Amino acid sequence: MIPLNRRQLFQYGGSGLSGLALSTLLQRESRATNDRTDFTPRVKRVIWLFMHGGPSHVDLFDPKPELTRLAGQSVPASFGAVMTRRKVAQNPLLPAIKPFRQHGQSGLEISDFLPKIATCADDLCVLRSLHGDSVNHPQSVYQMNTGSVLMGRPSVGSWVSYGLGSENEDLPAFVVLPDPAGGLKGGPPAWGNGFLPASYQGVTMRPGAKPILHLDSAAGLTATEQRRMLDALQQLNQRHLQQRDKDDALAARIEAYELAYRMQATAPELVDISQESESTLQMYGVDQKTTNDFGTRCLLARRMIERGVRFVQVYSGDTNGWDAHSDVADNHRKLCMATDLPVAGLLQDLKQRGLWEDTLVIWGGEFGRMPMSEQGKGRDHNPWGYTVWLAGGGVRGGMAYGATDAIGLRAEEKPVHIRNFHATLLHLLGVDHEKLSYYHNGLDERLIGPTDDVEIVQEILA
Secondary structure, eight states: OOOOOHHHHHHHSOSHHHHHHHHHHHHHSOOOGGGBOSSOOSOOEEEEEEETTOOOHHHHTOOOHHHHHTTTSOOOGGGOOOOOSSSOTTSOBOOOSSOEEEETTTTEEEETTOHHHHTTGGGEEEEEEEEOSOSSHHHHHHHHHHSSSSTTSOOHHHHHHHHHOOSOTTSOSEEEEOOTTSOOTTOGGGGOOTTSOGGGSOEEOOSSSOSSOSOSOOTTOOHHHHHHHHHHHHHHHHHHHHTTTSOHHHHHHHHHHHHHHHHHHHHHHHTOGGGSOHHHHHHHTTTSTTTHHHHHHHHHHHHHHHTTOOEEEEEEOOSSTTOOSSBHHHHHHHHHHHHHHHHHHHHHHHHHTTOSTTEEEEEEOSOEEOSBOBTTBBOOEEOSSEEEEEEETTBOSSEEEOEEOTTSSSEEESOEEHHHHHHHHHHHTTBOTTTOOEEETTEEEOTTOSOTTOOOOGGGBO
């Protein structure tokens, strides 16, 4: 028998329920054997804490004594021309809002804005030299999430879902927990499937007591009757699909019915945090008004990856979020207070539950902030050099990698472009960034785009 590759399996996998079963099997298991690297990955799952709006690296994780020394002055001419969004290049330099202190055995410097995360200093791998290509929110959100400043590309979570599938057939591989206070700049395409089959898009969960709607069966309908009804519906849907040349969106909707049915048994328990101990709820700050929302979503993220969800994104920040144009102190104080305890609680909880070694946690936004002031006390967008940190399986803790220049303006030492960041993330999951591809419009498309100048950041690997 001649072996078929994944694309041929989807093409010739048949129709009707057998074809649907094959598609489901391919999605939930590790199908991308040809995409794998030649070692056993330490990371099985990812929790990405996305700080929407652009947290200020020079106020949180990237201390700059020279910025303090030059406070109130213009950027020295030696730094050259500065591209900014709001023409703040000649504004006075603004020093860090709060002091930085060394923490842990590593002595990693972290701002007083984040006292709880600071206690985890020896667990953090801080990338201080990330950089991207756009000063605007939507484009930068897209680039951080999809690898491109253009809307319509598959998100990282979709690529991971496509390449590795879910570890639990009754739950989606990729789940998104948006901030309930408001929308993301750029919108849902940030976790969309792009040109990948629609079944790989991120599944969003709502805030509140019912994150997933319509999980209960209709009144008076037994499980047997519901199953019989769905089987009949599937037959009709598959006949409808055959007549429409295997329409991808329609196929995804059909599969969604089956996933929804399976989730009726698993999802209520998944989102029921009343099962958690009081000490766990306190660890995440669920018992406090300021930290309840983000803490609950971090706790849900842990419960999801514990039950086989492959990739979870948790967003902090409404439509403006960490976008501190007018007052960094006020903006970051509120958001740090809301997220600091839950993030530290998540790291601690992963350790005590035996999930630390094979779970990767990512913290960061779409860009950082400028070292010069805006409106006196704020900062403009800065994609030219900023900070993201990693923790957990596969990365070295208690270290800072790379550096921005003396005032935090541009990535200068060991710069890491977003393409390299994505390649490293795939590598940690055991996926070869050059081989993970999808044939689209005559091209083998990849998350990282052209591969000529893409490198894995080897020095941060444990």
